[in-house]
Amino acid sequence: MFAVGAGDQLVATDDYSDSPPAAKRLPKVGGVQPSLERIVAAKPNRVLAPSSANYTSLAAALKANGIPLEIIRTDRVNEIPTVMQHVGDELNAPRTRDAVDAVKNGLARETRKRAKPPRILFVAWPDPLYVGGRETFVDDLYAICGAQNAVQVKAWPQYAIESVIASPPDIVLYTQHLDVAPLLRAAPELKAHAMLVTVNENHFTRPGPHVVDAAAELNRIIDQWERR
Amino acid sequence: MGTPLSHARAILILSLVLLAAIVLAVAAGATPISWRAFFDGDATMRAIVLRIRLPRVIAGALIGATLAVAGVTFQTLLRNPLADPFILGVSGGAACGAAVASAFGLARVPGLVPVIAFAGACGATAAVFLLARRRGRSDATRLLLSGLVLNALFSALILIAFGLAPANDVNAALRWMIGTLSGATWNDALLLAVLFVAAMIVLVFIANDLRLLVFGEDDARARGVDVERIKLLGFGAASIITGAAVAVAGIIGFVGLLVPHLVRMMWRRDFRFLLPLCALAGGSLLVVSDLVSRVVIAPVELPVGAFTAILGVPFFLSVLRRER
């Protein structure tokens, strides 16, 4: 919402919204289970929620209070400009056109074709091992940046560690607060064969206008790998 | 009628089953193994077989044996065919310890959460035992009720821990609630082996007395059994190894309930005979369940508890139907 210039229309956010800094100062309505009371107390005209969580009961409760709940789907990269356009149009936000163009142009700018695409493993959780597979947000980023996914199954499965050893990836990505030590103990080959890099959690696990920053970060990482 | 020979034969059969299960589970998995390469010294093949699969399979056998032994011990001590290491609150305690520790970010300290889970299991056991004591004696009904109440308390604490935890650490708590053998190391296998052997020694020592408890505590007392001491040792041994199993793999249900009943149906004998048979059968069941969970949609792994539950639920219902 801030990207399209509708930030001043925001009256409250969930506990996890901390970017941009202005969002941190807004009243919070809760985390995994947002508080109906707090939402109603903030007196919004509508509520926007991501598609990654299940809000059916919340939707029904909000409807009873006359507040519509709208789900925003940003699971894939190509959904992001569309959603931004949609949100901007709904809210009559002034910078919609510019923001959407910025994302589209940014992604185009970051698109690469590489002679030797690196195989990348995104570790969503180390123990047990959960990875980012095909047809996910990170998979789309790989495609943009000219890399390949080391995992060929779809979505975010629990993955056999031995498969990671049998064909080790070139690059391993994980968000900065994860403790991957258990994974490295079980599979020291990762440290030996792959480049381990922490990535910005905000960019990589919360698809949105920052996707351009995510792609840029990924390109920097791959460039670094190519120089080794 | 139940000669030592037929008992030895039963042990032999189940040992062979376990051995076959272990061999199969090490040979099969997400990656096709080239045995020629393995014997030629190929590092990757060796890593997969010796560092990933073998400790996992051995840990699985030990955990399965642990759960089944704990199950038959609890069922005998409590004179209730529906007693299970988890119904009594032992797993709840372990998972609660793990969840609360994760909620406070202690997952970052390597090895700390398993120790806390282990302590939670033993603490839960002590609480159940003490709560159900009255004038120095405990009663089967009170023990089961205590377990139920404690499980409710632990579930509530886990939910609160979820609510308090920063979002990402919620996953860490889930890791204990949904059991998996993924990532089991040789250290885990060693810990499980040492505790399992110690517990089995204790249980074999008291087996001749423990089996008399199925006739009732007064009856056993009249037959010269120090009932309180036997319960302390039996309950203690079973709970400590259960705590270790949950600490390594998280909650895996139904093995403790299912295996003793299956073994009892096939060999209608008392605790002394059932103890080794349950260990072997429990180990086999979990090794096979884990194998299936690894290969059915490889390289994706499914939770092993799903397969023990798929087998367990229809069986549980049939036992309930046959209960008087």
Added chain:
Amino acid sequence: MRLDVDNVSFAYAETSAVRDVSLSINGAGALVALAGPNGSGKSTLLKLIARVASPSRGEVRLDGKRTSDWPAKEYAKRVGYLPQDPDPAFPMRAIDVVVSGRAPFLRRFEFEKDSDYQHAEDALAMCDAVHLADRYLDEMSGGERKRVFLARVLAGSPQLVLLDEPFASLDVAHVQQVSSLLRGIVDRTGATIIFASHDLNWASAYSDRMLVMRDGALARDAAPRDVMREDVVRELFGYDARIVDGWLVPQRETTM
């Protein structure tokens, strides 16, 4: 075999289950009935003798030695106890139930030997239950089950046998059967059997001695014919009895 109960009391949760009971049984081969209404302390007294519970006051002595001074297994070899309504939690065959009565004779890691199975079969024979050996308990009638558990107690060849309400929930034919069985065991083996029963008639039918309990105290210790008398029953239980041939029978007129 000498049993001495010496001013024994037992209380729990502020109720006295047994109050200052004293009795002695000397020598072998007696069928002793422990009679009295429900709640009079019969079960508790048997538990105190069986070493299942310890008296709050007083002592129980077997062959001159206090029960607490006897090693547990040695006591169990000499004293057999059958609680009311035994009900093992898992399906078991009769022979396995009976041979488990040999437990006090087994060492720590021993399984039952052939000689133990022989004792078990002998005990089943004494209780006229050999044909039940391979059957499961839940396939038997109440009377058959009672005989199997009686055999279990006898498998250890105890000198003193304690039975808590052996006739409970049995139909008349079975009560007759078990009653005469108890008499036969005493006569043949020389063991002493103390059985508790709230049914005065069956308590008196074959016994040599009757111990009548009331409100936790021992109210009468005499031969059956000296207890089954209208004046004694009136004094002990406070109602007008009609005794015919030593048997308590219903009043001719009903009071309504």
